[in-house]
Structures are given as C-alpha cells and as structure tokens.
Amino acid sequence: MTRDDLFNINAGIVRTLSEAIAKCCPNAIVNVISNPVNSTVPIAAEVFKKAGTFDPKKLLGVTMLDVVRANTFVAEVLGLDPRDVNVPVVGGHAGVTILPLLSQVKPPCSFTPKEVDYLTDRIQNGGTEVVEAKAGAGSATLSMAYAAVKFADACLRGLRGDASVVECAFVASQVTELPFFASKVRLGRTGVEEIYPLGPLNEYERAGLERAKKELESSIQKGVSFVRK
Ligand SMILES: NC(=O)c1ccc[n+]([C@@H]2O[C@H](COP(=O)([O-])OP(=O)(O)OC[C@H]3O[C@@H](n4cnc5c(N)ncnc54)[C@H](O)[C@@H]3O)[C@@H](O)[C@H]2O)c1
Ligand SMILES: O=C(O)C[C@H](O)C(=O)O
Structure with missing residues (x-):
C-alpha cells in the first residue's frame, strides 16, 4: 500500500x-500528518476556505520524518551523530516529491555521485522500507511519533516567541509555482512567519525538483477536487 x-x-x-x-x-495551528500529506493539506485548506477560516500561516503538513531520516542516513555516511546533522528536505511527503538538498547539508560536506544516489533513494523510500518490513502490519510508528513531537514542539516554541525556530514543512507557498510546497519555514507566534527560498540547487537537485513538482501538482489537485466536487 x-x-x-x-x-x-x-x-x-x-x-x-x-x-x-x-x-x-478556527484559530488553531493545524499540523496534518495523515497521508497522503501532499493531498490532505490541500483538502484541509479547501475546507477552511469554504468555512471562511483559512489562514495559510496556520496550516502545516508534517514532513519532519523525512528530515529525521535524512539526518540519520547522512550521519551514517559521514560517521557523525545525527543530532549534529541538518539536511533540508523540500517538496512533499511521498516518493520523488521528497527532495533532500544534499548540497546544503550542515555541517558543510560533499558526497560522491554514488553516495548522492544512495542517500536520495534511501530518504525518498524510507517510509516504504518500513511499510514493506512490517508486511501488512502498518507503517512507521515510533519514528513518526518522534517526528510529530519534534515538529509540534517547534510550533509551540514559535508560539511562545522563541527566536529562529526553523523547520521544513509542507505549506501554502510561493516558493514555486505550486500552491503548496515543503521548504524551510520560520515558526513564530502567528504560525508560519517566513518561508525561505530553496537556495542554490545543483543540477541533480534541479532535475529532482522538476520530477517532484510534476507529481505534487496532481496530488494537490486531487485533494482540491475532492472537496470542490
Ligand atoms: N506524515 C508522516 O510522516 C507520517 C508517518 C507515518 C504515518 N503517517 C500517517 O499517519 C496516519 C496515522 O497512522 P497510524 O499508524 O497512527 O494509524 P493507526 O491506524 O494506528 O491509527 C489511526 C487512528 O485514527 C483513528 N480514526 C480512524 N477513523 C477516524 C475518524 N473518522 N476520525 C477520527 N479518528 C479516526 C483510529 O481509531 C486510530 O486510532 C496515517 O494516515 C499514516 O499514513 C504519517
Ligand atoms: O510511508 C508511509 O506510508 C508512512 C509514512 O508517511 C512514512 O513516511 O513512514
């Protein structure tokens, strides 16, 4: 599945x-984790629009698990502690829409083309890897809970007024031509207070971005049509 x-x-x-x-x-900050996130966030947005309560700053799709996986797999390759690694993961939360920006990893590092292929594939298919390993008994649970807590905690720190709370999330966005896109956002008292541009992408990432956008477009449309039909 x-x-x-x-x-x-x-x-x-x-x-x-x-x-x-x-x-x-109606004023809650909503974190949508239910899959497929690429469609369920547009569904929630359409419902809120109909009700007259839509605030794009307060609707966030949870893509944190992709970042957690990316930090883990990159740390393994680099021989570092995952807590010391930060990999921006943009796009969405399914297959090729999960786009790790390996050229922007912190601390700065470089990978061989083979490592880039391995890491991109492992990060994009981390969820499927778990689903297959559980063989019909569900999907990621503990790592999902960890990612959900980490993300909700970031939202709460933003609400409290902490400075510089920056995480990746799938939000209403003008970073690309699509109405929703995951990228780094700054969380604050009103929800998403700033959406950061993608930054410089290499050729590999630019090609991945085109693939991601193609799939995202139809997933977003599927969600929108579900509510508008
Ligand atoms: N975004 C992510 O990173 C990520 C990661 C893993 C799982 N997920 C998604 O999270 C969701 C939950 O996964 P899970 O493993 O906790 O599933 P689960 O089946 O263990 O739990 C689902 C819960 O939803 C409840 N539920 C069912 N119908 C409901 C309804 N109509 N109204 C309210 N509650 C209802 C069920 O009683 C159950 O407690 C799934 O959509 C899964 O795909 C997302
Ligand atoms: O892969 C899935 O279906 C579940 C979840 O979205 C995950 O990333 O583990």
Whole structure:
C-alpha cells in the first residue's frame, strides 16, 4: 500500500476533522500528518476556505520524518551523530516529491555521485522500507511519533516567541509555482512567519525538483477536487 492508496480512506477523515476544527477552534495551528500529506493539506485548506477560516500561516503538513531520516542516513555516511546533522528536505511527503538538498547539508560536506544516489533513494523510500518490513502490519510508528513531537514542539516554541525556530514543512507557498510546497519555514507566534527560498540547487537537485513538482501538482489537485466536487 502506498501513501496514495490511503487517499480514499483518509480524505474523508481529514475533511470531517477539518470541518470540526473550522467550527470549534478556527484559530488553531493545524499540523496534518495523515497521508497522503501532499493531498490532505490541500483538502484541509479547501475546507477552511469554504468555512471562511483559512489562514495559510496556520496550516502545516508534517514532513519532519523525512528530515529525521535524512539526518540519520547522512550521519551514517559521514560517521557523525545525527543530532549534529541538518539536511533540508523540500517538496512533499511521498516518493520523488521528497527532495533532500544534499548540497546544503550542515555541517558543510560533499558526497560522491554514488553516495548522492544512495542517500536520495534511501530518504525518498524510507517510509516504504518500513511499510514493506512490517508486511501488512502498518507503517512507521515510533519514528513518526518522534517526528510529530519534534515538529509540534517547534510550533509551540514559535508560539511562545522563541527566536529562529526553523523547520521544513509542507505549506501554502510561493516558493514555486505550486500552491503548496515543503521548504524551510520560520515558526513564530502567528504560525508560519517566513518561508525561505530553496537556495542554490545543483543540477541533480534541479532535475529532482522538476520530477517532484510534476507529481505534487496532481496530488494537490486531487485533494482540491475532492472537496470542490
Ligand atoms: N506524515 C508522516 O510522516 C507520517 C508517518 C507515518 C504515518 N503517517 C500517517 O499517519 C496516519 C496515522 O497512522 P497510524 O499508524 O497512527 O494509524 P493507526 O491506524 O494506528 O491509527 C489511526 C487512528 O485514527 C483513528 N480514526 C480512524 N477513523 C477516524 C475518524 N473518522 N476520525 C477520527 N479518528 C479516526 C483510529 O481509531 C486510530 O486510532 C496515517 O494516515 C499514516 O499514513 C504519517
Ligand atoms: O510511508 C508511509 O506510508 C508512512 C509514512 O508517511 C512514512 O513516511 O513512514
């Protein structure tokens, strides 16, 4: 089962929950983790628009697990502690839409073309790797919980007024021509207070970005159409 196979079940659940959010807590900061995130975030946005409560700064798709995986796999290759590694992962949360920017890893480092292929593939397919290993018994649970807590905590630190809380998230965005895109955002008292541009991409990443945008476009449209139909 892929994240997209979950659409038929989860689209309705996310719509219902979003309707309840619009009614009961219209000013909440909403973290959407239900898959497929690339479609469920646009679903929530459409519901909020219909209800007149949509605030693009307060709707965030959780892509933190991709960053957690990227930091882990890159740290393994570099022989570092994952806590000391930061890999920006942009695009979305499924397959080729998960685009690790290996040219922007902190601390600065370089990889061979073979390492770039290995890391990109492992990061893009980390979720599938778990789903296959569990053989029908579900998807990532503990790592998902870790990523969810890490992301919710970042949102709360932003709300508290901490400075420089920057994480990757799938948000309404003008970073590309698509209406939603994951990139680094600064979290603050009002939610997403700044969306950062992608920064310089190498040729490999530019090609990956084109592939990601193509798939993202149809996933976003699928979510929008589900609510508008
Ligand atoms: N974004 C990510 O990084 C990421 C990672 C892993 C899993 N996920 C997604 O998170 C979601 C949950 O995964 P899980 O492993 O916790 O699943 P799960 O089946 O263990 O839990 C789902 C929960 O949703 C509840 N539920 C079902 N229908 C509902 C409804 N109509 N209204 C309210 N609640 C309802 C169920 O009772 C259950 O407690 C899935 O969509 C999964 O694909 C996302
Ligand atoms: O891969 C999945 O279907 C679950 C989740 O989105 C993950 O990244 O582990």
